[in-house]
Amino acid sequence: MAENILTHAKSIYLYISVTLVLVCFGIYLSQAGIEGANGGTPQGYLLGTIGAMLILWLTFLGARKRSFKSRLGSVKGWVSAHVYLGTSLILIASFHSDFQTGINVHTLAYCLLLIVIFSGFYGVYTYLRYPRMLSSLSNGRSKDENMTVLESITGGIETICEQLDGELKITVSSAMDRTYIGGTNQDILFGKDRSAMLRNVFGDDEITRVDIVSNTDQQPIIDFVAKRITRGNRAEEPKLLLQLLNLLTRRQQLLRNLRKSQQLKARTSIWLLLHIPLSIALLVAVLIHVVSVFFYW
Numbered sequence: 001m002a003e004n005i006l007t008h009a010k011s012i013y014l015y016i017s018v019t020l021v022l023v024c025f026g027i028y029l030s031q032a033g034i035e036g037a038n039g040g041t042p043q044g045y046l047l048g049t050i051g052a053m054l055i056l057w058l059t060f061l062g063a064r065k066r067s068f069k070s071r072l073g074s075v076k077g078w079v080s081a082h083v084y085l086g087t088s089l090i091l092i093a094s095f096h097s098d099f100q101t102g103i104n105v106h107t108l109a110y111c112l113l114l115i116v117i118f119s120g121f122y123g124v125y126t127y128l129r130y131p132r133m134l135s136s137l138s139n140g141r142s143k144d145e146n147m148t149v150l151e152s153i154t155g156g157i158e159t160i161c162e163q164l165d166g167e168l169k170i171t172v173s174s175a176m177d178r179t180y181i182g183g184t185n186q187d188i189l190f191g192k193d194r195s196a197m198l199r200n201v202f203g204d205d206e207i208t209r210v211d212i213v214s215n216t217d218q219q220p221i222i223d224f225v226a227k228r229i230t231r232g233n234r235a236e237e238p239k240l241l242l243q244l245l246n247l248l249t250r251r252q253q254l255l256r257n258l259r260k261s262q263q264l265k266a267r268t269s270i271w272l273l274l275h276i277p278l279s280i281a282l283l284v285a286v287l288i289h290v291v292s293v294f295f296y297w
Contacts, residue, residue, distance in 0.1 A: 003076075004076075004128055005076055005079045005080045005083060005124070005127060005128070006080065006083065006124075006128070008076050008077055008079075008080040009077065009080070011080075011084075013077075013080045013081045013083075013084040013085065014084050016081075016084070016085070017084040017085050017087065017088040018088075020050075020085070020088055020092070021088050021091050021092065024047055024050060024091070024092045024095050025091070025095060027043045027046060027047055027095070028043065028047065028095035028098075030043055031043045031044070036098075037098040038097075038098050038100065039096050039097050039098065039106075039293075040293075044096055044098070047092060047095050047096035048096045048290075048293075050092060051089060051092045051093050051096055052286055052290065054085055054086075054088075054089055054092070055089065055113070055282065055283065055286055056283075057085075058082055058085060058086055059279060059283065079127070082120075083120070083124055086117055086120055087117060089113060089117060090113075090114065090117055093110055093113055097110060105285065105288050105289055105292055106289050106292075106293075108285050109282065109285035109286050109288070109289040112278065112281055112282040112285050113282055113286075115278055116275065116278045116279050116282050119271065119274060119275045119278060120275065122271055123271050123272075123275060126264075126267065126268050126271060130264045130267075130268060133260075133264060134261055134264055134265075137257040137258075137260055137261045137264075138257070138261065139257070143258075143261070146254065146257070146258060147258075149254060150251065150254050150255070150258070153247055153250055153251045153254065154176055154251065156247050157172065157176060157244060157247045157248065157251065158173065158176060160240055160243060160244045160247070161173050161176075161244075163240055164237070164240065164244075165237075168225075168228060168241075170198060171197060171198055171199060171221070171224060172221065172225065172244065174196075174197045174198035175195070175197035175215050175218070175220075175221040178195055178196040178197055178212075178215065179195045179215070179218070179255070180193065180194045180195050181255065181258055181259060181262070182262060185266065188259075188262045188263060188266045189263065189266045189267065189270060190263075191259055191260070191263045193216045193217055193259065195214070195215040195216060195217075195218065196212050196213060196214055196215050197212075197213060197215040197220065197221055198210050198211070198212060198213075199211045199212075199213045199224075217252065217255075217256065218248065218251065218252040218255060219252070221248060222245065222248050222249060222252060225241055225244055225245050225248060226245055228241055229241045229242060229245070
């Protein structure tokens, strides 16, 4: 099995994180006296210092990922440490606060910490899952190469359309012209397909009525052509329609793959747009927490 960020260096950062949590748990249990366990005891301050230092250190991941000439370990190693040590902060911060919450800046910092960590879990999922999915969807081709294949298939469909009559020609051609890939950011993120086509077209030379209907996932145009195969107007038309149906099916699958690839990339982007600002907000909240404790508490 190929090494990933969770199994890097035989999961050494998992063992480091478990050890750190056990040490912090020991510090937490050592609290005694009238005050009991809380963030204001010497042990509480020590746990808070460990947590704050971890938060500051983990923020260097973004800078490290962009510094490929650095000799301070590999990018994969830093990401692995980021994941495991970041997860350990859930318990370390809880030990520091003795699991106490309230309506104050301290709880705000704690909640932001949890949000950042759990959003990071989704980032781990995208890091492990999406590259393989994108590779499978691309069929080993680049986006430009897939677009070239799409244009080639569409060209073949248009060539066949020139040999069709009336409603068939207009309907299929309209489905090609009204195919959309992408759209708004929301469309891409949720995989919305706004493709359309013309239907209810009557007459060979004159259009007497036209309706614009949805052609989501290209299935309506495929169904339309499939129903016409058995009632072709000319002897050679069923053969042409079978060729057309084959091209439409290939085109449908390629469009699915292109849209899914866009969606996966958009999900990764939206995660980064949330995770990074939340991490900055966490740093600010931790700073306010520290200042308020030492100067106003």
